[in-house]
Amino acid sequence: MNFWLVQAINGISYGMLLFLLAAGLSLVFGLMNIVNLAHGSYYMLGTYIGITVYRYSQNFFLAVVGAAIGLAIVGVLMQRFILRRLYGNHLGQVLLTFGFVFIIADISLLVWGGYAQNMPAPSFFKGATTMGGVTFPTYRLLVIGVGLLVALFLWWFQKGTKMGVAVRAAVDDEEMSQSIGINVPLTTTVVFGISTALAAVGGVIGGPFIGAYPGVEHEVLLLALVVVIIGGLGSLRGAFVGSILVGLLDNFGKALFPELSLFTIFAPMAIILAIRPSGLFGRAL
Amino acid sequence: MKPLKTVTTLVFFSLLVALPIFLSSYYVGLMILMLIFGIFAMSLNILVGYCGLPSLGHAACFGVAAYTSGFLALKGVHNFWLEAAAGVILSLVVAAIFGFLVLRTRGVYFLMITLALSQVLWGIAFKWTSVTHGDDGLSAILRPDLVFIPLDLFNTTAYYYFALFFFIIATVAMLLVAQSPFGLTLKGIRDSETRMRTLGYNAWIYQYVAFILAGFFASIAGILSVYYHGYVGPSDLHIVTSAKVLLMVILGGAGTLIGPIVGAFGIVLLENFISGYTERWLLLLGLIYVLAIIFAPQGIYPPIKRKVYKWLTL
Numbered sequence: 001m002n003f004w005l006v007q008a009i010n011g012i013s014y015g016m017l018l019f020l021l022a023a024g025l026s027l028v029f030g031l032m033n034i035v036n037l038a039h040g041s042y043y044m045l046g047t048y049i050g051i052t053v054y055r056y057s058q059n060f061f062l063a064v065v066g067a068a069i070g071l072a073i074v075g076v077l078m079q080r081f082i083l084r085r086l087y088g089n090h091l092g093q094v095l096l097t098f099g100f101v102f103i104i105a106d107i108s109l110l111v112w113g114g115y116a117q118n119m120p121a122p123s124f125f126k127g128a129t130t131m132g133g134v135t136f137p138t139y140r141l142l143v144i145g146v147g148l149l150v151a152l153f154l155w156w157f158q159k160g161t162k163m164g165v166a167v168r169a170a171v172d173d174e175e176m177s178q179s180i181g182i183n184v185p186l187t188t189t190v191v192f193g194i195s196t197a198l199a200a201v202g203g204v205i206g207g208p209f210i211g212a213y214p215g216v217e218h219e220v221l222l223l224a225l226v227v228v229i230i231g232g233l234g235s236l237r238g239a240f241v242g243s244i245l246v247g248l249l250d251n252f253g254k255a256l257f258p259e260l261s262l263f264t265i266f267a268p269m270a271i272i273l274a275i276r277p278s279g280l281f282g283r284a285l
Numbered sequence: 286m287k288p289l290k291t292v293t294t295l296v297f298f299s300l301l302v303a304l305p306i307f308l309s310s311y312y313v314g315l316m317i318l319m320l321i322f323g324i325f326a327m328s329l330n331i332l333v334g335y336c337g338l339p340s341l342g343h344a345a346c347f348g349v350a351a352y353t354s355g356f357l358a359l360k361g362v363h364n365f366w367l368e369a370a371a372g373v374i375l376s377l378v379v380a381a382i383f384g385f386l387v388l389r390t391r392g393v394y395f396l397m398i399t400l401a402l403s404q405v406l407w408g409i410a411f412k413w414t415s416v417t418h419g420d421d422g423l424s425a426i427l428r429p430d431l432v433f434i435p436l437d438l439f440n441t442t443a444y445y446y447f448a449l450f451f452f453i454i455a456t457v458a459m460l461l462v463a464q465s466p467f468g469l470t471l472k473g474i475r476d477s478e479t480r481m482r483t484l485g486y487n488a489w490i491y492q493y494v495a496f497i498l499a500g501f502f503a504s505i506a507g508i509l510s511v512y513y514h515g516y517v518g519p520s521d522l523h524i525v526t527s528a529k530v531l532l533m534v535i536l537g538g539a540g541t542l543i544g545p546i547v548g549a550f551g552i553v554l555l556e557n558f559i560s561g562y563t564e565r566w567l568l569l570l571g572l573i574y575v576l577a578i579i580f581a582p583q584g585i586y587p588p589i590k591r592k593v594y595k596w597l598t599l
Binding site: 029033034035037082085086089090091092094095096098099100101102103105106107109110218222225226228229233262263266269270273274277278 | 579
């Protein structure tokens, strides 16, 4: 019983981390109809920046904020000056983002070297918490809390703010939104910035148990892609449900069948694809 | 235009035949890589160019064939045709299974799902250490024994002509496919699936066959690669390989016969050239991809072709 509960907490906290990535990936897809292959690279770059900020300030909160701001700037610049030039050429945009994967990987290697680096967990959340006779790492609870907060924030952003209404309108019908005075290019840039910042937050918060190393960008990108394939592209709810599902599948897979761990994620993905090609909450193709 | 085309084709192929005689074995090796990636890019072009299906997991068939043949070679089969047949068959099985899953989707979804599925194979290659040796890969695979044919493949130039043989077969096959009713139907489905369905074509079957055909030629490239390097590792199944070959097709010009070849030759040369001069070749390569896609979104071959023809037919 204990084992199942601890693994479930670990799985959900991992899922929340994936949600930070998948939500941005999914939102950007909804607006620009591209899959941003550099999303894992933002995650990695965010982690590195967070680790560096932490090294100088010894402040976990500052590390999160610094990485988020840094990556928001990177994202806005990239979308504004490069991706936008290829308006309408989706395949070109996708490949362009892969060019960025190379560039970011090499710059990171140059600046931070090839060794794996970990973020120390903030001292306040170190140690273990015992609840009802079950003991688990306190930090995992923090990750779940942050994930839920971000989910709430995004939900409020989409439903409660004018910008969010504009986003939903632009996803539904771009031309019509333009013609009633919504600034779609600006909306897209803002959403892109939010998505890269979220990836960075995920990187720093996941830092204590995933960390940053050359190649991590492909691993997290793959998991984030699986989340949006399962949940459905462009759907926030899909990203949330998909993240928890993938987090749990991955964690129980690794704990129960270590040699087959990838299959516990991909077999359900294949089944869902076979039944609903557009994912659980995606629009029909 | 027509005689000009014949002349350029003839010049191109005579160069391919004649060049190795004058080059050092290092450059012959480089040309072997160009041929291998040429076949690989042409195979992906069936999907990207003729079907409009941008696969980002094409390394799957390449890698599976390479692993299978390499594994059998290490187990001491010593018969190229048996090893190669096993590689081709297994990678066709993979293509047949993946085809079922991915052809239900289109566009960006297709891209994502092919990527995810091929990464599963990468995961297997990485984790199933008893068969694949994990991250180390299978190494010290000897050049194959052709059994009936007295060609010593340990000689790099001989291996070059061996690869050239398959390259020419693949090129001719692509030409035939593109002009066949089958190829024309694929293009029709690419341009308007609804219309072709209304005309009574079973779009799914055509694309499924195309998917398997693309897998077949990718597996040949994979087999040529594993014997040339004497090595196959998880990187042969990785997204970086899939993305590289997709870039070759797009940068060269998807949907043309020559485009993918130009893209493959260009990128292999470029990679080799840059990595010989600087340690920051990954950065430069990324920059070149970005610039090329911004300034030549339809590929570099079509504009070159237009310019050259204009100049020649002045």
